[in-house]
Amino acid sequence: MRIVVDAMGSDDYPHPDVAGAVLAAREFGDEIILVGDESRIKTELSQHETAGLRIRVCPAAEVIEMTDKPSVASRSKKDSSMHVGLNLVKQGEADAFVSAGNTGAILAVAMLQTLRRISGVKRPALGVTFPIPTRPLLIDNGANADCQPDYLLQFALMGSLFIERVQGIKQPRVALISNGEEEGKGNTLIKETIPLLAASGLNFIGNIEPKEFMGGAADVGVTDGFTGNIMIKTAEAVAAHLLGLVRTEIMASPLTQLGGLLAKSAFRRVGRALNPDEVGGAPLLGVNGVVIVAHGRSNAYAIKQAVGQARLSVQNDVVGAIRAGLQGIE
Amino acid sequence: MRIVVDAMGSDDYPHPDVAGAVLAAREFGDEIILVGDESRIKTELSQHETAGLRIRVCPAAEVIEMTDKPSVASRSKKDSSMHVGLNLVKQGEADAFVSAGNTGAILAVAMLQTLRRISGVKRPALGVTFPIPTRPLLIDNGANADCQPDYLLQFALMGSLFIERVQGIKQPRVALISNGEEEGKGNTLIKETIPLLAASGLNFIGNIEPKEFMGGAADVGVTDGFTGNIMIKTAEAVAAHLLGLVRTEIMASPLTQLGGLLAKSAFRRVGRALNPDEVGGAPLLGVNGVVIVAHGRSNAYAIKQAVGQARLSVQNDVVGAIRAGLQGIE
Numbered sequence: 059m060r061i062v063v064d065a066m067g068s069d070d071y072p073h074p075d076v077a078g079a080v081l082a083a084r085e086f087g088d089e090i091i092l093v094g095d096e097s098r099i100k101t102e103l104s105q106h107e108t109a110g111l112r113i114r115v116c117p118a119a120e121v122i123e124m125t126d127k128p129s130v131a132s133r134s135k136k137d138s139s140m141h142v143g144l145n146l147v148k149q150g151e152a153d154a155f156v157s158a159g160n161t162g163a164i165l166a167v168a169m170l171q172t173l174r175r176i177s178g179v180k181r182p183a184l185g186v187t188f189p190i191p192t193r194p195l196l197i198d199n200g201a202n203a204d205c206q207p208d209y210l211l212q213f214a215l216m217g218s219l220f221i222e223r224v225q226g227i228k229q230p231r232v233a234l235i236s237n238g239e240e241e242g243k244g245n246t247l248i249k250e251t252i253p254l255l256a257a258s259g260l261n262f263i264g265n266i267e268p269k270e271f272m273g274g275a276a277d278v279g280v281t282d283g284f285t286g287n288i289m290i291k292t293a294e295a296v297a298a299h300l301l302g303l304v305r306t307e308i309m310a311s312p313l314t315q316l317g318g319l320l321a322k323s324a325f326r327r328v329g330r331a332l333n334p335d336e337v338g339g340a341p342l343l344g345v346n347g348v349v350i351v352a353h354g355r356s357n358a359y360a361i362k363q364a365v366g367q368a369r370l371s372v373q374n375d376v377v378g379a380i381r382a383g384l385q386g387i388e
Numbered sequence: 389m390r391i392v393v394d395a396m397g398s399d400d401y402p403h404p405d406v407a408g409a410v411l412a413a414r415e416f417g418d419e420i421i422l423v424g425d426e427s428r429i430k431t432e433l434s435q436h437e438t439a440g441l442r443i444r445v446c447p448a449a450e451v452i453e454m455t456d457k458p459s460v461a462s463r464s465k466k467d468s469s470m471h472v473g474l475n476l477v478k479q480g481e482a483d484a485f486v487s488a489g490n491t492g493a494i495l496a497v498a499m500l501q502t503l504r505r506i507s508g509v510k511r512p513a514l515g516v517t518f519p520i521p522t523r524p525l526l527i528d529n530g531a532n533a534d535c536q537p538d539y540l541l542q543f544a545l546m547g548s549l550f551i552e553r554v555q556g557i558k559q560p561r562v563a564l565i566s567n568g569e570e571e572g573k574g575n576t577l578i579k580e581t582i583p584l585l586a587a588s589g590l591n592f593i594g595n596i597e598p599k600e601f602m603g604g605a606a607d608v609g610v611t612d613g614f615t616g617n618i619m620i621k622t623a624e625a626v627a628a629h630l631l632g633l634v635r636t637e638i639m640a641s642p643l644t645q646l647g648g649l650l651a652k653s654a655f656r657r658v659g660r661a662l663n664p665d666e667v668g669g670a671p672l673l674g675v676n677g678v679v680i681v682a683h684g685r686s687n688a689y690a691i692k693q694a695v696g697q698a699r700l701s702v703q704n705d706v707v708g709a710i711r712a713g714l715q716g717i718e
Contacts, residue, residue, distance in 0.1 A: 127572070190629070200567055203575035237530055237617035242457070245533035245614040268618060269625040284575040287567035288598060288615055289622045295599040296626040299520070303661060304634070307654035317650025324637035324644040331633060 059086075061368050062143040063361065064157035065094030065102075066121040069354045075158060076102035078361020083111040085362060086369060091152055093118050093143040118142035124354060128162030132171055140164055144172035147347040154348035154368035156339065158356040164349065165201050165342060173345040176377070178384040181205070182344030183213045183283065184351065185220060186290055187337040192274040195221055196235070198283035199290055199340060205282035207251040210234070211258060212384070216343040217278035218260050219383050223374035224367075229261040230277035235285065236265035247282060255280075297332060338363030341371060343380060348372050389416075391698050392473040393691065394487035395424030395432075396451040399684045405488060406432035408691020413441040415692065416699060421482055423448050423473040448472035454684060458492030462501055470494055474502035477677040484678035484698035486669065488686040494679065495531050495672060503675040506707070508714040511535070512674030513543045513613065514681065515550060516620055517667040522604040525551055526565070528613035529620055529670060535612035537581040540564070541588060542714070546673040547608035548590050549713050553704035554697075559591040560607035565615065566595035577612060585610075627662060668693030671701060673710060678702050 063079040065072040076092060076099055083090045089112040092099050096117040103113065118139040122131045131138070140159060144167055146152040157164050161184070169175060169182055183198035197217040202209060214232045221230040234251060236244040244252075244265060255262040263276060268289060271279045281289065308318035318325070330336070338360065339352035348371040352364040371377075393409040395402040406422060406429055413420045419442040422429050426447040433443065448469040452461045461468070470489060474497055476482040487494050491514070499505060499512055513528035527547040532539060544562045551560040564581060566574040574582075574595060585592040593606060598619060601609045611619065638648035648655070660666070668690065669682035678701040682694040701707075 127570075129572075203567060203573075235618065237533065237614055237621070240457075242459075243533075245612075248614075267625075268622040269628070272622075272625040272629050282575075284567055284578075285615055285618055288565065288619055291567070292598040292602075292619050292622045293626045295597075295602040296623045297630055298599070299602050300627055300630050300658070300662070303658050304654065307657045308651050310654060310657075314651040314654040317647045317652070317654070320647025321638050321644045321651060322647070324634065324640060324647070327637045327640075328630070328633050332630070 059369060059372055060089040060091060060152045061365055062091045062093055062146050062152045062155045063365065064139045064143050064155070064159055065092045065099045066139040067157040067159035067352070068356050069124065072098050072102050074356055074358045075361055077106065077358035078356070078365070079113060080106045080108060080111065081358055081362035082365035083113050086365065088112065088369065089114070090365070091116050091146060094121070094139040116142060116146065122160050122163045124160050126160060126163060128160060128166045131163050132166035138167070140167040141171060144168055144347070148172050153372045154350065156350045156352065156361070156364045156368050158352035158354055158361060161200065161351055164351050168342060168345050168349050173347045173349070176344055176346055176381050176384065179344040180212055181209045182342055183216060184340050184342055185217055186340045188272070189332050189334055189337055190272060190274055192277070193225065193337065194271065194274065194277050194279060196279045196281065196286055196290065197343070198281065198286050200283045200287035201342070202283040204284070205247060207247065207254050210247070210251040210280050210282065211254040212344070214255055214258065214260055214278060214280045215383055216380050217280065219379045220341060220343055220376055221277045223376050223379050224370045227277055231263045232260045232278045232280060233263050233266040233271070233276035235268065235271060235279045235281040235289065237267065239265050239267060335360035335363055338367035341367065346377065348377060389699060389702055390419040390421060390482045391695055392421045392423055392476050392482045392485045393695065394469045394473050394485070394489055395422045395429045396469040397487040397489035397682070398686050398691070399454065402428050402432050404686055404688045405691055407436065407688035408686070408695070409443060410436045410438060410441065411688055411692035412695035413443050416695065418442065418699065419444070420695070421446050421476060424451070424469040446472060446476065452490050452493045454490050456490060456493060458490060458496045461493050462496035468497070470497040471501060474498055474677070478502050483702045484680065486680045486682065486691070486694045486698050488682035488684055488691060491530070491681055494681050498672060498675050498679050503677040503679070506674055506676055506711050506714065509674040510542055511539045512672055513546060514670050514672055515547055516670045518602070519662050519664055519667055520602060520604060522607070523555065523667065524601065524604065524607050524609060526609045526611065526616055526620065527673070528611065528616050530613045530617035531672070532613040534614070535577060537577065537584050540577070540581040540610050540612065541584045542674070544585055544588065544590055544608060544610045545713055546710050547610065549709045550671060550673055550706055551607045553706050553709050554700045557607055561593045562590045562608045562610060563593050563596040563601070563606035565598065565601060565609045565611040565619065567597065569595050569597060665690035665693055668697035671697065673706070676707065678707060
């Protein structure tokens, strides 16, 4: 397998991106293609023990920065690491693309400039795996701020196929994320999507609230990209706020400090359980190729995990499954 | 001041509702009117020391249960404690109404059957005070699942007046909750609301993400009721999940258990800081009277705090301010 890693992706590029690529090449034995500024990548690589690893560098002259406007950069920086890397996938010279770069730009370059949509896909969508034990997928997480019921139907299908293929769950439980489970709850979008999902042949279990989703009640939570993004960002903000509060209160007295010290391993396990790095990036579903978007603040481990996520999608032919699945639903 | 407390509101009515009313009568010295099943209320009251307190009972023959469908119950149970209590406010026999009952039913009875909308209000909205130190208001939190830009403009105005009057903050910072702060982010609703808020004369600071809202960047966070409700419910779900995780991991070994024991006071302070009971219920803004909706699982303390919230709204004439403010904005 050949996996492209965007060396100019993360907030701190190319350091974590290259280090993660080295980890991935070592752990998985795959060929990793690092795309970006050749000399910077080589300097970075020289810090690592790479003998015997299948790593090659593919130069790209431009970098799309986090501050770049996606719609502009995707059209003007045609020699960016994203363009070059995604074109390798398009041309069949690589099997997947992993980047921790500007999410909007990755979406724009993948959807509009390089891979393009799978025929029949109305809107590609970004899935995100929730760090709870059952690892459910929330889709869409921000690719589409405005949605229609037929988009949500396709998100459900793509998410369901992803979970089935990558997690090996037969007939994943698909739910709409709503403000209540009762009939009559939800906004117009939700209400109009219900009959489509009920008739879809998917294992649609109805509407659920965030609490049930966090409790593992569904394998796929379907939402418009605006709501999904607010949900993820709220979850991250609350977790950070709460852990900060716990830290402050524990530091407030010598006794509680001692308690915190003794309970340190418990906190470490909590941190690990919630760590988004573990799940390894968000799949962009509905384009002609495997694309995994990692957090901008990814470290090497997170990049390696994202490569792992990409491998699973390739091995289990998620793209082919979506291509075939779309026939069934239309 | 005369404040109605719905004795048949909470999940565990009438126990916490009556006990909270007694606490409120004692702390604030106001007249509390308990509305509901007279004999059950009197039995409950006999458990408390009420000598010298201004508490009276107003009978209501029906109860709207949590499981009742709001649209049906609001029309069919016209002698419910909600109808009777809200009519006392409407007829000027009381100054505010507090209930921990079925939220949808409270809204329906207040908006459609009793108090009705303030003239010029397109849609009343439910505000919720976030349990962070600056106590910002998120509005709407579920009264309106589908919104238009002109509704959000009014939510911003009503929320701003509420914060100004109740918290004494001059020119509260008003922000739209969005999936990004940059121009071009947001769904169509957000994008179309921006120019209205920019021209409103309110202290509009732009779009913010949930993280900034949780960090205290705004005094009023404006959102449609669907997104707002998902945001609140996600925040509650994540907090519960996280604290559960911490508890489980601390119980996992004798050493971490000891640590947890020593740090107990820190956890107690965290719990208190996050306790929604402290903020005392959500104001329904835009109807002709003060209505405070408390959590269904309120205890006596939470009911008392909700009465406190109602008092502040009455003392500072939030309803009058909204009535006057609407003239200015149209």
